[in-house]
Amino acid sequence: MRRFVRSHATELALLAVIAVICVFLSFATDRFFTLGNAFDLLNTSSVNIIFAVGLLVVLIAGGIDISFAVAASVVQYLTATVLGWIGGGNWIVGFIIAGVLGVALGCINALLIHGFRIISIVATISTFNIFFGLLMFFTGGVSIYNLPDWLTTRVVLFEREMADGTWAEITLPVLIMAICVFATWALITRTTTGRQLYAFGDNPEGARRFGINIGAMQFIAFGWLGLMAGIAGLVQAHYAQEVVPNALYGRELDVLAAVVLGGARLGGGKGSVLGCILGVLLVSITQNGLNLMGVSPFAFKMIVGAIILAAITLSNTSIERLLPFLKSRRVPS
Structure with a gap:
């Protein structure tokens, strides 16, 4: 039992915090603890979760990327444009186009990092500005509203009518998110490549001496995040039923805070x-609760900043130091 608690301490702590926040919000507002709000929260979180599992792979490999949200915006716009050229397409064609474009943008980051020996955060700050600048320059900030019917038609997977006449629904983005989550879990826990990513992130020099292809690890990690970004961009277009060039701008810090808070170590080699x-x-949940309570959205940005600061501070601190009762008792000599 102690071993289980030690190995899953971060997840258990997050569950406890989420439970406490949910209990507080259920008393603070009568709209939070409803099935409709829970489903809405799941639907709206789908894009961020897809981003997050992609970013997780990069963090495990010891890198960091803040350009993925802007890359998703670029992919979203290019995919919508290509679909217009070919006459509409379908979900399969859309995912192929978005996936290929996303992987290509992710590989640009990997090329800069591995080929030119640029620190990952510096490289992705550069591509963040380059991608967004090019997108806004060529589009003029003009949105695309004329999307194919298959992309804008809402797909409801489960629905239930509430007592007040409203409907609680789980929509297609949740299914796509679940597939992305499962695929990422399988990659990092059930494949040799996943074990190599952990080893590379934990000890790059040791991994190199062991014969792990460092370049391949970089391209796989950033390519996977690019793939997830492309998929997330298409899902966002489906959810919003339009393509807005700057719709995803700014999400990178929210997602980074969430992933590091979830136990991913900025130094690499750790994360679930x-x-x-x-x-x-x-x-x-924090953002949703603050909105329902009528708190200014600027307060949420302040909280995200505090989360990032706390997560960075604690990322290299062993859980035994934070929870002394988990330490193994030493037998006196």
Whole structure:
């Protein structure tokens, strides 16, 4: 039992915090603890969770990327444009186009980092500005509203009528998010590549000496995040039923805060899909609760900043130091 608690301490702590916040919000507002609000929270969190599991792979590999949200905006716009050229397409064609474009943008980051030996945060700050600048320059900030019917038609997976006449619904983005979560979990826990990513992030020099292809690890990690960003961009277009060039701008810090809060270590070699999801849900629940309470959205940005600061401060602190009762008792000599 003690071993289980020690190995899942972050996830258990997040569950406890989420439970406390939910109890507080259920008393603070009568709209929070409803099935409709819970489903809405899940639907609106889907894009961020897709982003988060992609970013998790990069963090495990010891990198950091803040350009993924802007990359998703670029992919979203390019995919909508290409779909217009080919006459509409369908979901399969849309995912192929978005996935290929996303992987390509992710590989640009990997090329800069591995090929030119640029620190990942510096490289992605550069591509963040380059991608967004090019997008706004060529589009003029003009949105795309004429999207294919299959992309704008809402797909309801489950619905239930509430007592007040409203409907609680789970929509297609939740299914796509679940597939992305499962695929990422399988990649990092059930494949040799996943074990190599952990090893590379934990000890790059040791991984190199062991024969792990460092370049391949960089391209796989950033390519995977690019793939998730492309999918998330298409899902966002489906959810919003339009393509707005700057719609995803600014989400990178929210997602980064959530993933690091979920236990991913900024130094690499640590992180879990469950912790990542719980981190996103904690941030989303906090934002949702503040909105329902009528608190200014600027307060949420302040909270996200505090979360990032706390997560960075604690990321290299062992859980045994934070929870002394988990330490193994030494037998006196």
